[in-house]
Amino acid sequence: MARRHCFSYWLLVCWLVVTVAEVETGFHHVSQDGLDLLTS
Secondary structure (H helix, E strand, O other), X not given: OHHHHHXXXXXHHHHHHXXXXXXXXXXXXHHHHHXXXXXX
């Protein structure tokens, strides 16, 4: 039971890290496109 709980906890942590990383890169791409539009 404890091991299963620990595994699901790590799964959640990994999912959060991936989600945050995708959001960060997504926002970076969006802001980069916005800058290109403003400067062109």
